[in-house]
Amino acid sequence: MPRRPTHLPADAHSASNSPSAAKPATQPILPPSPDIPTALLGQLSPSQFMRRYWQKKPLLIRKAIPDIEAPLSRDELFELADQDDVEARLITHFRNKWQLEHGPFAPDELPSVKQRAWTLLVQGVDLHDDRARALLDRFRFVPDARLDDLMISYATDGGGVGPHFDSYDVFLLQVKGKRRWRISAQKDLTLQPGLPLKVLQHFEHDEEWVLEPGDMLYLPPHIAHDGIAEGECMTCSIGFRAPSESELTAQFLYHLAERGEATGKAGALYRDPRQAAVERPAELPAALVERVGAMLAKVRWNEQDIASFLGTYLSEPKPSVVFDPPQRPLNEARFIGVASKSGLRLDRKTNLLYERRFFFVNGEEITWDGAKKWLFDLANLRSMSAKRFVTLSHDSAVTSLLHEWYRAGWIQVGELA
Numbered sequence: 001m002p003r004r005p006t007h008l009p010a011d012a013h014s015a016s017n018s019p020s021a022a023k024p025a026t027q028p029i030l031p032p033s034p035d036i037p038t039a040l041l042g043q044l045s046p047s048q049f050m051r052r053y054w055q056k057k058p059l060l061i062r063k064a065i066p067d068i069e070a071p072l073s074r075d076e077l078f079e080l081a082d083q084d085d086v087e088a089r090l091i092t093h094f095r096n097k098w099q100l101e102h103g104p105f106a107p108d109e110l111p112s113v114k115q116r117a118w119t120l121l122v123q124g125v126d127l128h129d130d131r132a133r134a135l136l137d138r139f140r141f142v143p144d145a146r147l148d149d150l151m152i153s154y155a156t157d158g159g160g161v162g163p164h165f166d167s168y169d170v171f172l173l174q175v176k177g178k179r180r181w182r183i184s185a186q187k188d189l190t191l192q193p194g195l196p197l198k199v200l201q202h203f204e205h206d207e208e209w210v211l212e213p214g215d216m217l218y219l220p221p222h223i224a225h226d227g228i229a230e231g232e233c234m235t236c237s238i239g240f241r242a243p244s245e246s247e248l249t250a251q252f253l254y255h256l257a258e259r260g261e262a263t264g265k266a267g268a269l270y271r272d273p274r275q276a277a278v279e280r281p282a283e284l285p286a287a288l289v290e291r292v293g294a295m296l297a298k299v300r301w302n303e304q305d306i307a308s309f310l311g312t313y314l315s316e317p318k319p320s321v322v323f324d325p326p327q328r329p330l331n332e333a334r335f336i337g338v339a340s341k342s343g344l345r346l347d348r349k350t351n352l353l354y355e356r357r358f359f360f361v362n363g364e365e366i367t368w369d370g371a372k373k374w375l376f377d378l379a380n381l382r383s384m385s386a387k388r389f390v391t392l393s394h395d396s397a398v399t400s401l402l403h404e405w406y407r408a409g410w411i412q413v414g415e416l417a
Contacts, residue, residue, distance in 0.1 A: 030381070031140035040064050040216075046141035054142075055169060055220045058183055060209055064216035065138075070152075070175040070234045071131040074113070077154055077234075080122055080129075081105045085320050087123040091161050091197060094118075098162060100196035113232065117158040126150040126348060127321060132236075133348040137382070139171065139238050144379075145314045145353060151237040155179070155229035163203035163226035165189055168242040171218050174211040177233030181217055182208045184224040200224055211235075241314070255309040256301060270295075307355045308365055315351040316363030323349060323362075323409035332403045335413070340390050342414040344402065345383035350410045352379040362410060370397060 032038040034047045041049045042061040053059045072080065081088035081103050088103030090110065094117060111118045125132040126149055136150040148168070152175075153161075163182075172181070182205035190201045203224055210230065211217060219225055221242065227235065243251075272287065330338060346352060352361045359366040359375055368375060374392055378384050392398045405411045 029134045029137055031138055034141060039066070040138060050141070053218060053220075057220065058207075058223055059218040061216045061218070063214050064173065066214050068173075068175055068214045071135055071150075071236070072125065072129060072152065074154060074232075074234070076129075077120070077122055077125075077152055078105075078107055078110060080125065081110075081120060082107065083128075085322060086128065087320070089121045089123075090118065091121065091159075092118045093158075093160070093162070098195050098197060098199060111156075113156060116156055117160075119153055119155040119159040119161055119229075121151060121153050121161070123151045124149045124318065124320075125152050127318075130348055135173075135236065136238060142240065144351065145310065146240045146242075148239045148241045151239065153227075153235045153237060155233055155235075157229055157231050159233075160226060160228040161197060162199035163224060164198050164200055165222050165224045166219070166239075167221050169218070169220055169240045171216055171238040172211070172227065173216045173236040173238065174213055175234050175236050176213060178210055178212055178230040179227045179233050179235055180208065180210045180230055182226045183217075183219065186224050189222065189224065251313055252301075252306070252309050255313065256299065256305065259305075259308075304357075308358065311353050311355060311358060311360030312363050312365050315353045315360040317349055317351060321349050323347065325407055325409040329407045330413075332399060335403045335406055336393050336399050338413050339384075339386065339402070340393055341386055343384055343386040343389055344406070344411050344413050346378070347410055347412055352382075354379050361405070370395070374398065 032040060032046055035045050037043045037045050037048075040061070042059065042064070044052070049059070080086055082105055084104055086104065088105060090101040090103070090105060092099045092111065105120075110120065126136045127133075132150050132152070136147070139147065182203075184203060184205045184207075186202075186204060186206075188200075188202055192199045192201045203226060205224075205226070209215075209217070270291070272285075272291070275285065275287070278285075329335075350362055352359065354360065354372075354376060357367075359368060359372075359379070374384070374388070377388070402411060406413065
C-alpha cells in the first residue's frame, strides 16, 4: 500500500491556509481521441498507431510536440535527484569504463556539466512535478493499467547508457538538445559480462537518426538501441508496465490468500493424525505432499477475482510513494464550498482504475452502489469541474468519499494550474 499518514490533522474552517485551494482552475491536457489523427503520432490516429506499430515495429515521429520545452530545467532536475524519495542513477563512461551509481546525489556529487560522457537518469518524475505528469497524460491513449512513468535522462556531450534493449514499450521524446539514436532488430541480445549495467555485447545498427527537440522515437520491446548525446541534451522516456507471467502468478496467488484471510475463509490448519513415527526425519513425507496437493486443487477463482486482483495490483503506487495530506484540511462543508467554485483533480501520484462494478484507488478496492458515471469520468479525466461537482454536492455519500480522499492527499481542490 502507498504510505500515507494514519493520523490526519484536525479540520480547518478556513481555506486561506490550504495550498491546494489556492490553485487557479484550468483544463488539463487530455490525451488525443482514438480516431483523430494527431501530430503526437506522426498524423496517425491513436487507433491506427496501436494497430500498426504498438508492440510490432519502431516509429520515428518528427515534430511530435512542436516547440516543446523540457518539463524541468537542468537545475530543477539536479535538485530532484538530491531527494531521498526519488530514484536517480548516474552513469559514466570515462576512459572507456562503464560505472553506475545510485542516488540521491548532492549537487557537488555530480560531475561538471563541462565534462563529457555522463548521464543522469531520474525515474518517476511525474510523481514529483505536475508538468511532467501533464506530459505523461498525453500518452493515455494506452490504458492507465499499462502506463508506468516518465523518466528524464540528462546527458553531456557523448553521454549515453550504451547499446541495450528494454523489455517494455517506450516513447523517447527529445526535449532539449540533440541525441543520435541507432536501432537494430537483431536477435542476439547477449550482454557484456561483468558490467554494472546491461550493455549489449554485439550491436550492429540498422537505422540511425538525430532527434531534435519535439522529435520522438517509439520502440517496442526487445529492439536494440543506443542513444548518444550530441552536446548537452535531455530526453523524456515514457515507459510502460510489462509484468512477467511469474510475477503476475505469484501476486495473484498472494491476493487470493490475503483475501481468504480477510474474509475469514483461510480454512482449517494442516493436520496429520495418522502420521507415524519415522526413522528418517529429514525425508519429506509422501502423505504431506499428497495432502497439500489436495488442498491446492481446491483453490478456485473466477473472472471477478482476476479483475479485483489486477485493479488493486496495478493501481497500487510504488513503495516509495508518500501522499501529502493538506496541513490544515478543510472540514467537509468548507471542502464542498471550495470544490463547488474551483473543482478538483486527482493528485499526480494517485491511480484510479475501474471495471464494470468496482473501482480501485491506490491499491484499494471500492464498492460503489450508487450512480457510477461521475467516478468513471473522474478516473478518465483525472479532474472534475466545479460545475460537475455542484451537480453531485447534494449526495452526501459522494461528498463524504471525496472529502476522505482529499484528507488522505489523494485528490486536490482546484484543477491543474
